[in-house]
Amino acid sequence: MLSPVLLIAIPLGFSFLAPLLKKGAKYIPPIAMLFNLILSILLVPQVMRKPIIVLLGGGWPPPFCINLVASPLGILLALLISLVGFLVSIYAIAYIKEGATEKYHTLYLLLLTGATGIVLTGDIFNLFVFFEILCISSYALVAYNGDKHGLESAVKYLIQGSIGSSFILIGIALLYGLFGTLNMADIANNISYHSLQSPTLYVALAFFITGFGVEGAIFPLNAWLPDAHSSAPSTISAILSGIAIKTGVYAIARVTYTLFSAKGFMIFIATIGIITLLIGEMSALGQKKDIKRMLAYSSIGQIGLIIFAFGIATYYGIFGALFQLVNHALAKSLLFLASGYMIYRVGSKELSAFEGLGKKMPLSSLVFTIGAFSLIGLPPFAGFMSKISIISAGIKANNTALFVFVIIVLFATIIEGCYFFRVVQNLYFKKSRDPAHNCVRDGCPTTQKSEMPISALIPIIILALLIVAIGIYPRLVTGIIESAAIGLMDKVGYIHQILGIF
Amino acid sequence: MRKIISLILLGIVCVGIIFALYSIPFGKDKIKVGKHYIYNGIKETGAVNIVTSVVLNYRGFDTLGEVTILFIAALGLGVVLYGKKKKRKEGLEPASLVLYTGCRFLFPLILLFGAYIFIHGHLTPGGGFQGGAIIASGFLLSYLGCPRKWISKERFNITESLGGLVFVIMGLIGLTIGGYFLSNFLPKGIANTLFSAGIIPILYCAVGFKVGAELAGIIYNMIE
Amino acid sequence: MNFLSNNIYYIGCFGLIFIGLYIVLTKKNLIKVIIGINFIDTGVNLFLITIGYIRGGTAPIFSRPGLNPERMVDPIPQALVLTTIVIGVSVLALALSLAIRLYHHYGTLNLRKIRELKW
Numbered sequence: 001m002l003s004p005v006l007l008i009a010i011p012l013g014f015s016f017l018a019p020l021l022k023k024g025a026k027y028i029p030p031i032a033m034l035f036n037l038i039l040s041i042l043l044v045p046q047v048m049r050k051p052i053i054v055l056l057g058g059g060w061p062p063p064f065c066i067n068l069v070a071s072p073l074g075i076l077l078a079l080l081i082s083l084v085g086f087l088v089s090i091y092a093i094a095y096i097k098e099g100a101t102e103k104y105h106t107l108y109l110l111l112l113t114g115a116t117g118i119v120l121t122g123d124i125f126n127l128f129v130f131f132e133i134l135c136i137s138s139y140a141l142v143a144y145n146g147d148k149h150g151l152e153s154a155v156k157y158l159i160q161g162s163i164g165s166s167f168i169l170i171g172i173a174l175l176y177g178l179f180g181t182l183n184m185a186d187i188a189n190n191i192s193y194h195s196l197q198s199p200t201l202y203v204a205l206a207f208f209i210t211g212f213g214v215e216g217a218i219f220p221l222n223a224w225l226p227d228a229h230s231s232a233p234s235t236i237s238a239i240l241s242g243i244a245i246k247t248g249v250y251a252i253a254r255v256t257y258t259l260f261s262a263k264g265f266m267i268f269i270a271t272i273g274i275i276t277l278l279i280g281e282m283s284a285l286g287q288k289k290d291i292k293r294m295l296a297y298s299s300i301g302q303i304g305l306i307i308f309a310f311g312i313a314t315y316y317g318i319f320g321a322l323f324q325l326v327n328h329a330l331a332k333s334l335l336f337l338a339s340g341y342m343i344y345r346v347g348s349k350e351l352s353a354f355e356g357l358g359k360k361m362p363l364s365s366l367v368f369t370i371g372a373f374s375l376i377g378l379p380p381f382a383g384f385m386s387k388i389s390i391i392s393a394g395i396k397a398n399n400t401a402l403f404v405f406v407i408i409v410l411f412a413t414i415i416e417g418c419y420f421f422r423v424v425q426n427l428y429f430k431k432s433r434d435p436a437h438n439c440v441r442d443g444c445p446t447t448q449k450s451e452m453p454i455s456a457l458i459p460i461i462i463l464a465l466l467i468v469a470i471g472i473y474p475r476l477v478t479g480i481i482e483s484a485a486i487g488l489m490d491k492v493g494y495i496h497q498i499l500g501i502f
Numbered sequence: 503m504r505k506i507i508s509l510i511l512l513g514i515v516c517v518g519i520i521f522a523l524y525s526i527p528f529g530k531d532k533i534k535v536g537k538h539y540i541y542n543g544i545k546e547t548g549a550v551n552i553v554t555s556v557v558l559n560y561r562g563f564d565t566l567g568e569v570t571i572l573f574i575a576a577l578g579l580g581v582v583l584y585g586k587k588k589k590r591k592e593g594l595e596p597a598s599l600v601l602y603t604g605c606r607f608l609f610p611l612i613l614l615f616g617a618y619i620f621i622h623g624h625l626t627p628g629g630g631f632q633g634g635a636i637i638a639s640g641f642l643l644s645y646l647g648c649p650r651k652w653i654s655k656e657r658f659n660i661t662e663s664l665g666g667l668v669f670v671i672m673g674l675i676g677l678t679i680g681g682y683f684l685s686n687f688l689p690k691g692i693a694n695t696l697f698s699a700g701i702i703p704i705l706y707c708a709v710g711f712k713v714g715a716e717l718a719g720i721i722y723n724m725i726e
Numbered sequence: 727m728n729f730l731s732n733n734i735y736y737i738g739c740f741g742l743i744f745i746g747l748y749i750v751l752t753k754k755n756l757i758k759v760i761i762g763i764n765f766i767d768t769g770v771n772l773f774l775i776t777i778g779y780i781r782g783g784t785a786p787i788f789s790r791p792g793l794n795p796e797r798m799v800d801p802i803p804q805a806l807v808l809t810t811i812v813i814g815v816s817v818l819a820l821a822l823s824l825a826i827r828l829y830h831h832y833g834t835l836n837l838r839k840i841r842e843l844k845w
Contacts, residue, residue, distance in 0.1 A: 005683045009670055012570060016666030019577075019659050056563045058546060059682035063535055066563045100584040103577045110574055117567070125806060129567035132813050136571060139820055140578025146585060148831045152840055154582075155824050159759060162817050163750060166743075166766045169810060170773065176803070177526035177777040180533030203522035508751035512744050519740055526777065528732055536778065536800035540786060543801075552786035552798070556805040568809045575816030582823045627785060631808060694789070720819050724826075 004043060004070035004120060005054050007036050007078055011113040018106040025102035029089035029109040036082035036116065040075055047075045048483055051497055053122075062122075062498050063186040069122040069498065073322070073484035077119040077250060080326055084242045084333050085112040087459035091337050092235045094453045104144060111137040111239065118247045122498060124172055124259070125182045127251065131168070135161045135215065138244055142232045153227035160224045164214030171207035174200055185498035188259050188491060205262060208255045216248025218307060219276040222300050226283070229296035230349075234340025237292060241299045242333035246325055249303060253310050253321075253488065261491050263313065267401060270311025274405045276304030281415040290349045294419060295335055298375065301412065302328045308409070309390045312402060316393035318485040323386035326477060327374060327470065331383060334371040334463040338364050341452040351426055358428040361451055365427045367464040372420040374467045377413055382470035387413070548690030549624040549699040557629065558702045562684040565705075566669055568631075569712055573666060576716045579723045597647050605647030612640030620710030624699040630706040634713025641718035645725055658719040665712025672701055672708075735776040742769030756828065756835040760821045767814035771807045778803030 014032040018025040046052065047070050054068040055061075068074075089108065096104050110133060117130030139161065143154035176182060178200055179190045191201065210221070217225040225245070229237045256262050256269060280301030287294040306328070309321030342364055346353040358365040374381035377388075387409075394406035451457065470476055487494070539552055539560060547555040557565050597605070620633030641653070676685040684701075691698035730737075746765030753759055778800030786798040825835060832840050 003677060003683070005677065009673060009677075009683060012566065013667060013670040013674075015570075016573070016663050016670060019663045054683070056683045057560050057685065059680065059685055060546070060560070064538055065560050100581050103580045103584075107574065107577050107581065110570060110577075113570075125561075125809075126564055126567070129564050129571070129809060129813075132816075133567060133570055133574065136578065136813075136816055136820065137574045139817075139824075140574065140581050143582050143824060143827070146582070146827070151582075151824055151828050151831065155756065155821070155828060155840075158817065158821055158824065159750065159763065162763050162821075163747070163766065165813070165817075166770050169770045170743075173770070173774050173777055173803075174522055174526065176774075180537075180800075181535050182802070198525045199521040200523075200525050203518045206518065505752050508748060511751070512747055515747075516740075516744065523733075523736055528735060528776065528779075536802050539801055540795050540798050543786075544788060550788045552788075552801040553804045553808075556801045557808060561802075561805055564805075564809055568812045571813055571816050575819050578820050579823045582820065582827055625787075626789065627787065629808075631812060717815075724819075724823065 002039065002042060002046075003054055004052055004068055004075075004078075005056065007039060007082075007120065008068075008113060008117050010035055011109055011116070015106050015109045015113065018102065018109065022102060025105045026093050026096075029105050029112075030086060030093070032109055033082050033086035033089055033112065036078070037086050040079040040082055043070060043075055044079070044480060047072055048480065051487070053498055063181050063183045066121070066123045066126050067183070067498065068120045069494075070120060071484070071487045071494070072480055073250075073487050074120045076322070076326070076480050076484045077246070078116050079480075080246075080329055081112055081115050081119070081243050084329055084463075085239065087462055088235050088238050088242075088333060088337065091238075091340075091456045091459045094455045095235055095340060096233065099144060099146065104141070107137045107141055108236075108239070111141065112243070115243050115247050119250055122184050123182055124175065124184050124187065127184075127254075128165070128168055128172060131212075131215070131247070131251070132165060134244060134247060135165065138228075138236070138240060141236045142228045142240075144233055144236065145231070147231070149227070149231035153224065153231045157224040157228045160214050160221065164211040164221070166211075167207045168211030171204045171211065174204040174207070183498070184254070184259055185495045188261070189495045189499060191259070192261060192491065192495075201260065205255070205260050205265070208259075209252060212248050212251040212255065214248070215245065216252055216307070217245050217276075217300055217303055218252075218272050219279055219304070222276070222280075225300055226293050226296040229299065229336075230290055230292040234292070234336050234343070237296070238333035238336035238340075241296065241336060242329040245299065245303055246329060249306055249310070249325065252307070253318075256310075257488050258491055258494055266311050266313035267399075268311075270308050270313075270402065270405060273304045273306070273308030273311050274408055277301050277308060277412050278304070278408065280304055281412045285415050285419045287419075288351055291339055291343070291351055291354065291423065292336070292349055294351070294423075295332065295339065298416065298419070299328075299332055301416065302332070302375065305387075305390065305409065305412075308405060309393065312390075312393050312397050314393060314397055315485055315489055316389065316396055318488055319481060320386060320390035320393045322481045322484055323389055323478070324383075326481070327382045327386045327467070330463055330467055330470075331371045331374040334367060334460055334467065335375070337456070337460045337463070338368040338371065341456055342368070351423060354423065354426045355430040357426075363451055363457060363461070367460050368427065369424050370464045370467055372424060374471065376417045376420055380468065380471050382467045382474075384471060385474045544693050547686060547699060547702065548693055549702050550694050551624050551626065551629075553627075554624045554629055554702060554706070555699070558705050559684075559686060562673075562705070565709070566673065566684070569666060569669060569709060572713060572716045573662060576662065576719050576723075579720055583723055601647050605643055609640050609644050612643065613637055616640065616710070616714060620706050621703065622696070623706040623710075624702045625694065625696070630709025631713050633706075633710040634715075635717060637710070637714030638717030638721060641714075642721050645721065653718075655719060655722055658715040658722070661711050661715035662719065665708045665715065668708040669705060669712075672705060676701070735772070735779070739769045739772035739776060742766070742772065745769075754836050754838050756825050756837055756840070759837065760818065760825065763821065764814065764818055767810070767817075771810055771814070774803045774807050774810065 057065040114133030284297035374383035549555040616636035619628040623629030686700035688700035749762030783799035
């Protein structure tokens with residue numbers, strides 16, 4: 001009875017229920033996400049043996065109805081989504097106080113449901129529908145604060161995002177016109193076995209990468225990201241950075257590896273990734289004022305790193321990419337959450353306002369430092385393992401261009417170190433300025449300790465512990481990541497599992 | 503400058519499109535899945551309208567997502583427009599007698615027509631979304647014509663939630679009885695009669711109510 | 727002439743899409759940009775329908791016996807278009823509400839003036 005469809009159906013049911021509950025709505029997302037977390041943990045052993053194919057609708061064989069594919073990759077990402085979603089939703093109970101709160105919680109749950117649907121579905125149009133669920137709820141949530149900046153960035157995000165969606169739809173229409181099917185395995189089968197070398201396929205691939213690239217924030221299409229991430233509420237920044245852009249990356253990987261198996265195209269993907277990495281890290285270094293904007297630029301850089309690792313197109317590259325994806329989701333949501341209450345306490349987003357905060361908010365500063373070190377890739381933390389595996393994958397690939405790219409990755413790591421150490425230095429090694437100097441809200445900076453509320457503190461401490469745990473004992477996650485990477489490489493197996501079940 | 507750059511971009515996309523369409527000639531016959539649906543649709547789902555059987559049975563999961571998207575739009579509108587000043591209501595002028603009477607006369611008829619469209623969704627062109635849109639247009643008329651008789655937003659919210667819940671619960675019942683989420687567990691009946699096609703009419707009624715309430719709620723939010 | 731009559735639907739829908747893209751890329755007024763997005767949506771919907779169309783096709787409804795299934799158009803694109811229309815409406819509603827709120831804050835809908843954040 002443990003069907004993976006419950007991972008989508010139960011949160012959807014809960015979110016339809018939430019408007020009826022009024023004040024109780026804020027407890028709905030943690031409950032639903034806890035359910036998802038438990039269910040996906042229970043599904044892990046089963047999925048590791050053999051991916052579960054779930055038929056929906058009438059239960060007819062795959063090309064004729066929508067199916068879900070609970071492969072190790074899908075379950076890994078679903079687990080990640082429900083874990084981060086659960087922790088952030090606990091944080092949000094105390095953090096979201098103003099505005100239409102019950103609507104916030106419902107939309108938040110729907111955003112996560114959309115993300116879960118994207119990683120589980122095996123039908124290209126269904127993927128588009130879930131993608132829209134994710135995008136439209138994030139447009140609304142970016143504007144949640146209702147201030148000038150939030151609205152402006154939401155409009156920007158909406159314009160770019162909806163053009164991206166239209167592009168994806170044109171790609172889907174082209175594929176449908178060619179093959180008369182929407183099932184991803186069936187399309188992949190048609191492309192590989194009939195070896196159809198038509199320019200239509202290249203154009204469709206270009207449309208897909210442009211469309212998903214908007215959500216994944218790859219280089220020329222990432223103008224919306226810094227604004228949207230910096231002006232949304234911190235919980236939403238955490239989810240957008242931790243989960244939403246990852247689904248864009250997942251979709252690009254799925255389309256290039258499974259659907260088109262575009263081997264010759266991969267070096268192009270790697271180049272885009274490297275450019276994105278450089279642009280993101282440079283902009284983050286240049287960003288001295290707004291800490292959330294700095295974190296957002298750092299997200300662009302990290303996404304570039306992940307896409308570069310996918311572009312290596314070997315097993316090790318995919319392994320490193322998925323590992324980095326998991327680590328970045330944990331670390332970046334931790335950073336946004338920690339900075340959320342710091343900004344609230346000091347009343348300003350400016351980096352200089354954080355001076356001496358290490359004494360006032362010791363725990364938050366500590367976990368912020370852990371997250372930052374993990375992103376830089378310092379040894380005892382999780383980021384070290386993933387970054388080292390990406391670098392070794394790039395060297396193992398035995399390609400001159402990739403070798404040059406690896407050197408650029410190392411250079412980008414140094415840049416990353418620079419701007420994160422700047423924040424850490426501000427936190428610990430600078431005396432706090434005159435409190436009245438940077439006080440905007442009433443009653444904020446005081447000299448005594450003023451930690452976050454306990455319900456906000458628990459999630460970020462759990463996230464920090466997870467980062468340390470993965471760093472010390474990587475076997476905690478590498479098992480499932482290995483089979484996920486094998487599953488993504490094995491296109492023939494994917495097609496057989498889905499089309500051959502009857 | 504901006505115009506030139508955008509024209510160049512469009513030109514690149516245009517060349518790509520022309521190449522792409524070369525192998526999809528216009529009016530190509532349907533292949534594979536579409537053909538299967540046309541020939542086996544009635545036997546497998548019991549609905550005469552094949553589009554309906556695709557929407558609610560073969561691709562029912564998409565429709566659940568679609569309903570969710572409209573739900574998100576209604577919620578998102580509430581979030582974005584939250585806290586806006588509500589002073590318009592008093593400023594509205596009462597409508598003239600002809601308009602007022604006309605609206606009151608037409609309103610139930612429009613609702614009835616919308617309900618007809620979504621109840622007969624598996625037999626004739628139309629369905630839950632179309633019917634819901636018609637119902638919402640009735641509410642739009644009443645907002646414009648009889649501004650004093652506004653229906654409270656609470657009821658829309660409740661209808662919305664119930665419609666969505668019915669959809670999910672029907673899916674879950676299908677999962678327990680039929681083994682597949684959203685499977686058609688009721689008898690299919692005789693094709694081309696009102697009580698046929700199993701759960702499809704029930705789902706379409708839920709969708710109709712939900713879409714009607716959501717669009718009406720969106721209109722309400724926009725007018726307010 | 728034959729080319730035109732064969733591809734008139736394709737030309738129409740991509741014409742709409744390109745007009746929409748041009749509007750979005752060049753126009754300054756937010757409302758116009760939203761209209762452009764709507765143009766793109768409509769064009770894509772038309773494209774989907776066009777792909778499933780066959781010459782002299784009928785609606786895929788067996789409303790009376792004796793209808794020829796060979797002549798029926800593909801039902802899937804029609805179902806897909808139903809979904810994409812709803813998505814388009816949702817995005818449009820959200821975009822318009824954002825425009826309303828932006829106008830409250832800035833007093834203008836000119837996108838060149840609404841730029842407190844860096845583009």
